């Protein structure tokens with residue numbers, strides 16, 4: 001393909017034009033999370049022709065993802081492909097001119113700090129507020145805008161956070177659910193994912209093409225099933241003493257979060273364990289466990305899956321493990337040490 | 342008293358006179374919310390003082406985590 005015609009409809013759109021397209025092609029976007037929202041944003045931005053996309057995700061593809069995570073196929077689920085890899089494969093097929101960097105990891109403070117200096121914009125596609133708070137501190141510290149997005153059931157919400165301008169997520173902390181309280185078991189429908197993605201990607205295009213004046217500046221929420229649409233001006237909630245965006249900033253979320261960490265994964269009967277020091281030799285672990293006839297082992301180049309009577313343990317190269325079959329962090333740790341020493 | 346909440350018209354007894362009472366009435370008292378009253382965003386600390394009148398409009402949203 002010559003590529004000369006590729007972005008024709010987009011450059012015809014006057015606010016973008018050739019200049020905007022050139023800017024898009026020079027920009028580097030980080031998407032944190034490659035689930036439902038991440039898949040949607042990634043596909044849209046890659047089709048639009050951004051220069052480089054970095055995707056971070058800690059999970060692998062499962063059958064129950066296919067209803068709404070548009071980059072993945074049945075084959076990806078069958079192979080238990082890490083989402084970052086499955087997404088990269090599909091994105092390369094869609095637009096080979098965009099550089100896609102796939103990172104299989106938990107988005108921790110060190111990793112984000114390393115990436116941030118080269119990033120023009122961060123799109124939030126995570127499923128929890130712990131990582132969002134981390135992203136928020138990174139955004140303020142490195143002066144990179146980020147676009148919050150989230151959805152559950154038929155309800156979605158988005159807000160664009162611009163350092164030095166809008167309130168940040170830390171300013172809104174008193175209005176957020178308590179940590180761990182966001183595990184919803186009410187499901188989600190695919191159109192609301194698309195709706196949030198539409199807002200996030202459009203805001204991203206405005207920012208990246210030099211159309212900052214068009215940024216909505218409002219908190220937007222909607223319930224597609226109940227036919228409700230809300231927009232509010234939240235400027236007044238900016239806190240003069242905010243610990244992330246005021247003069248008294250301390251970036252509290254960056255200072256912890258590199259120790260061993262256990263996280264209960266939303267609505268999945270799964271606990272993630274992230275050890276302090278990463279890297280696991282998967283073939284060695286498999287070799288050690290092979291003599292144990294009570295275990296079923298399966299693997300691909302990125303992860304090793306261990307099934308015992310009660311749990312399934314999925315071990316990644318960066319040393320992380322997902323313990324399926326429990327929501328109890330202590331129990332998960334015990335299972336982890338049983339096999340990983 | 343008639344209030345318009347998230348675009349939907351709602352008939353309420355006059356005893357629901359403040360934002361705090363409205364939230365209790367709707368079963369949202371303990372929920373983390375962001376509330377706009379007649380286009381004006383409210384600080385949490387002020388819910389008790391803000392009085393409601395016939396015809397007021399409110400937008401009530403809550404943050405969610407899923408993605």
Ligand SMILES: [Zn+2]
Pocket residue numbers: 167168169170171172239242243244245246
């Ligand atoms: Zn702030």
